[in-house]
Amino acid sequence: MRYPVALGDSDTRAYTLRETFPISGKGLPVEPVVRARRVTIVDVARHARVSTTTVSKVLRNAYGASPAMRVKVQQAIDELGYRPSTAARGMRGRTYTVGVMLPDIRNPFFADILDGFTERLHDSEYQVLHGHGCNSEGPEARVTEAMIDHGMDGLVLIAPVSPRSHLEHVARTVPTVVVGRHGHSPAYDTVTDDDHAGAHLVVAHLAGLGHRRIAHIEHHETDATRLAEMPNAIRANGYRDAMRAHGLRCEMIDGAELRRRYEADLRRTPDAGRLGETGIQKQLDLTMTKVGIARVWREAAGRAMRPAYGCVRRRVT
Numbered sequence: 001m002r003y004p005v006a007l008g009d010s011d012t013r014a015y016t017l018r019e020t021f022p023i024s025g026k027g028l029p030v031e032p033v034v035r036a037r038r039v040t041i042v043d044v045a046r047h048a049r050v051s052t053t054t055v056s057k058v059l060r061n062a063y064g065a066s067p068a069m070r071v072k073v074q075q076a077i078d079e080l081g082y083r084p085s086t087a088a089r090g091m092r093g094r095t096y097t098v099g100v101m102l103p104d105i106r107n108p109f110f111a112d113i114l115d116g117f118t119e120r121l122h123d124s125e126y127q128v129l130h131g132h133g134c135n136s137e138g139p140e141a142r143v144t145e146a147m148i149d150h151g152m153d154g155l156v157l158i159a160p161v162s163p164r165s166h167l168e169h170v171a172r173t174v175p176t177v178v179v180g181r182h183g184h185s186p187a188y189d190t191v192t193d194d195d196h197a198g199a200h201l202v203v204a205h206l207a208g209l210g211h212r213r214i215a216h217i218e219h220h221e222t223d224a225t226r227l228a229e230m231p232n233a234i235r236a237n238g239y240r241d242a243m244r245a246h247g248l249r250c251e252m253i254d255g256a257e258l259r260r261r262y263e264a265d266l267r268r269t270p271d272a273g274r275l276g277e278t279g280i281q282k283q284l285d286l287t288m289t290k291v292g293i294a295r296v297w298r299e300a301a302g303r304a305m306r307p308a309y310g311c312v313r314r315r316v317t
Contacts, residue, residue, distance in 0.1 A: 039082045048076035059084060099147035100130040100156045101140065106285040110158055113179065117156065126153070137162050144170050164225065183229035195231045199238030200245075207246045214243065215251040217258060259284060 041059075045052045050073060057065040058073040065073070076082075100117060102110050118128050129152070131143035140162045147155055152174065159180040160167060170176050171188035179191045199216075206214050216239040219232045227233045236252070243250045263284055266272060275283060 039080045041082075043080055044073065044076050044082050047080055048073050094153055095151045096125045097127050097129055097150070097152045098154045098156065099144075099150075099152040100128055101133045101143050101147070101158060101160065102130055103133045103135045103140075103159045103161070104285075105132050106282070113158055133157075133160065135161060137166075141166060148173050159231070161230075164229075180231055181229050182231065182234055183225070192231065195234040196238035196241070199235045200242040203239060203242035203246060203248075207248065212248060213251060214248065215253050216240075217253045217255045219255050 041052050041055050045055045048055070050069065054065055054069060055073050055076075057063070058070050098121070100114060102114065104110055114128075114130060121128060129147075131147065133140040133143055140157075140160055144155060144157065144162075144166075148170065154175040154177070155170060156177050156179060157167065157170070160178060164183055164185060167176070167178060168185055168187040171185070176188040177191060178188050181190065182192050182195075184190060203214055216236060218236045219230075221227050221230060221233045240250050263280070266280055266283060272280065
């Protein structure tokens, strides 16, 4: 049921009254919910006493509206609290939204990238909306397809694990930038750092401090494409080359196995029951990414390293 409510001389809004009345736990009807109808461009035009074409020109910053008319329309927009419909803007070619797919929302490294991207768009008309890819092909596909379905003007995919064929499918539909993956394609742009040189710099730094047992914690890759494109695989190659150049023996540690060992130790502690499953996973994520890998390895192995491994954290600037 709709009830017109007069709010002023030039503004009448329709309110929708929910036809079903939910029952409270005591068997009494709950106060019905009344929601205001969304303000449209027609409401703005009526309130400003101009045509919808004029309002549209002001919204698009198009030619044909005088400065005085722009002020009048903007005043009406502010008074009514008008928000442009993203769906309607999408039909005209733009939604002024950019989708960012993050593989892991708990990892501060990816949060730094998102912060930098959001800051860069702060003074623009664009809004950043992000989704969680869960470091898995299935969730990544659902997130990216949903962003396309919502008509986002562009996508930024951070460290995607999906096959290149899916990335190219996405990029053929909407402009796409892939961050943190070394594969190249004419369909999308890529932004990467030199992970091979970075691993060289880390090893050189630790060796210069006198460390001789320098471990590399890796995510073991076997697929040929992932070995050529994933930054962890490129860093592992850089580490091996650098260790050989310094005459040192490589010591590779499987990161997944390291996490499993630390999780097993954590579940045996008195805090396991208090933390619960969610708390345990958060503690694992925090420890593996923020506290420091060297400390995790000492705790997981149940002994102090002899001599201690060096640990360097990197930060995007």
